[in-house]
Amino acid sequence: MRTQKWVASVRSRAFTLVELLVVIAIIGVLVGLLLPAVQSAREAARRSSCQNNLKQYGLALHNHHDTKGQLPSGAPPNEWGAHGLSWQAHILPFAELTTVYDKLDWSNAKTVMLRDANIGGAQLMRAFTTGMIRCASDDGPLHQWGDKNTGFAQGSYVGSLGSQRTPSADGNCNQYLQFAEVPAGNADHGNAWDLGGISGVFSRLAKNSAGCRLADMSDGTSKTIMVGEALGKCQDHLEGNWSFNGFNNAHASTVVPINTNTTCFGSQQAAAEAGQPNPQCFTKSNWNYSWGFRSRHPGGANFLLGDGSVRLIQEDVNHTTFQRLGGRSDGLAVQLD
Secondary structure, X not given: OHHHHHHHHHHHHOOOHHHHHHHHHHHHHHHHHHHHHHHHHHHHHHHHHHHHHHHHHHHHHHHHHHHHOOOOOOOOOOXXXXXXXXXXXXXXXXXXXXXXXXXXXXXXXXXXXXXXXXOOOHHHHHHOOXXXXXXXXXXXXXXXXOOOOOOEEOOOEEEOOOOOOOOOOOOOOOOOHHHOOHHHOOOHHHOOOOHHHOOOOOOOOOXXXXXXXXXXXXXXXXXXXXXXXXXXXXXXXXXXOOEOOOOOOOOOOOOOXXXXXXXXXXXXHHXXXXXXXOHHHOOOOOHHHHOOOOOOOOOEEEEEEOOOOEEEEEOOOOHHHHHHHHOOOOOOOOOOO
């Protein structure tokens, strides 16, 4: 009789299948409620880290300006095709990376050709990465055309051409050319030897003597974009963060609305399914689309302004306002809310 009571007591303390399913359902609901909050917190942390990177860029650029009287230009004074270093390489000493900078042979511009991995420290330079150049939200590859020792390091930030013409390889994919700033003239893709042909702050070819000065931002340093986010997976200029012909140099124009991702997909169908404008222009060589500012942050991208401040600009910002923020001296200064 005692044995029967003990068995009955044990059975009364066990979970029934229904109770177990209820508990699992409750846990599922709680996880469903908490997951968005966790994801939101993680994205906030990534966005904050990304903004901190841009603040470091701001300090380095301003230190360069204080020392040399101007910002670094988009390329050294060597002929087209020599593949000199980008402005990103020139700020290394001002970003506490003098040891890397000093390993480069600056005696002859051609000795730092990044395509030759064995000359003038180029192998070190083209593969070099530091936390400053990458946003935690960037899901693209860290290196292209090689591994971490020889591949071209891909950053997440690009110098601004301003409201510049960036014609596509396909003449049918130039829908944004109409928005380019007229004073920028015919310096397509920022290929100007001086700032006179550039709407924004950086040129792909301007000689060192033609670097932008803060005084050249006559619209106001707080109203001029200097550097912004970009995604290498949407680009075809993949010579890396340190080459003048890599997308991180000066391969972004404000004529393209923020987070226009048409060229981030491998097919017209994929771009169409993602709701991108003119999905037939998905090819990365359609630079009127691919040379734009974009990020993986929901709703916008981070930008460094000329005064060193950093802010997230929403992707639904007025298109005209965004273009004017790109132009450093268009006489059409605007103030973000």
